[in-house]
Amino acid sequence: MGASQQWAVVAVDLDGTLIHGTTACLHLGDWIGHRAVMEELERRFAEGEIASADVADGDAPYYEGRSIAEVADAMAGAPCIDDIREGVEQLASRGVDALLCTVTWSFAAQCVADRFGFSAVSGTVMHVDGNGLLAARVAQYFEPQDKVAFLRDYCESRDLSMNQVVAIGDGQSDLPMFDATGFSVGLNASPAARAAASVSVESHSFLDALRAVPGLLDD
Numbered sequence: 001m002g003a004s005q006q007w008a009v010v011a012v013d014l015d016g017t018l019i020h021g022t023t024a025c026l027h028l029g030d031w032i033g034h035r036a037v038m039e040e041l042e043r044r045f046a047e048g049e050i051a052s053a054d055v056a057d058g059d060a061p062y063y064e065g066r067s068i069a070e071v072a073d074a075m076a077g078a079p080c081i082d083d084i085r086e087g088v089e090q091l092a093s094r095g096v097d098a099l100l101c102t103v104t105w106s107f108a109a110q111c112v113a114d115r116f117g118f119s120a121v122s123g124t125v126m127h128v129d130g131n132g133l134l135a136a137r138v139a140q141y142f143e144p145q146d147k148v149a150f151l152r153d154y155c156e157s158r159d160l161s162m163n164q165v166v167a168i169g170d171g172q173s174d175l176p177m178f179d180a181t182g183f184s185v186g187l188n189a190s191p192a193a194r195a196a197a198s199v200s201v202e203s204h205s206f207l208d209a210l211r212a213v214p215g216l217l218d219d
Helices: 024-032 036-046 050-062 068-075 084-093 105-117 148-154 170-181 191-196 206-211
Strands: 010-011 098-099 125-128 133-141 165-169 183-187 199-201
Touching: 010 148, 024 036, 024 068, 024 105, 036 050, 050 133, 068 105, 084 098, 084 105, 084 206, 098 105, 098 148, 105 125, 148 165, 148 170, 165 170, 165 199, 170 183, 170 191, 183 191
Parallel strands: 010 098, 010 165, 165 183, 183 199
Antiparallel strands: 125 133
């Protein structure tokens, strides 16, 4: 079965999957100057001590008065794996939508989406004030299980099945969408994510992850 019949959506995690060796919040923490705070918050989240909402609450105050344009300039320097734009373009040529499915700040995810051509993003939403500046308060929290709701809403609005979704990720926050979708790829993944994924890939190329999905990039 060809990609246009079998697969309709590829949902990709951001931190540790497309952004390599760091996270969006750590990268922005370097820019703002509060990386040590973020390292501690992310450590506690990874160890299950706190939720994604707690990370957001701890991080948000540092963004007060920053503009989205400033964030976009900073995010342009985030270290990413290879072949992302080419992979998104190959998916689009086959009628497959590429989404960023992440729990991090949606404004940071949107910067990456704009850079590489992803169709939509999920993530934690921050209030923006009347001048278009980040207001340092969370408007909407986003936990790992919300990735599934985001994908279901996207599919239902387009009369698609969750079985037509491929999920690509690397860690604990990706397990809910791995379980809910038709196929999953653990890309440079943790042991738990590798065990949960349909297939596991070790590569610095986004195309290698896509090629691991049966029928996705077949001509």
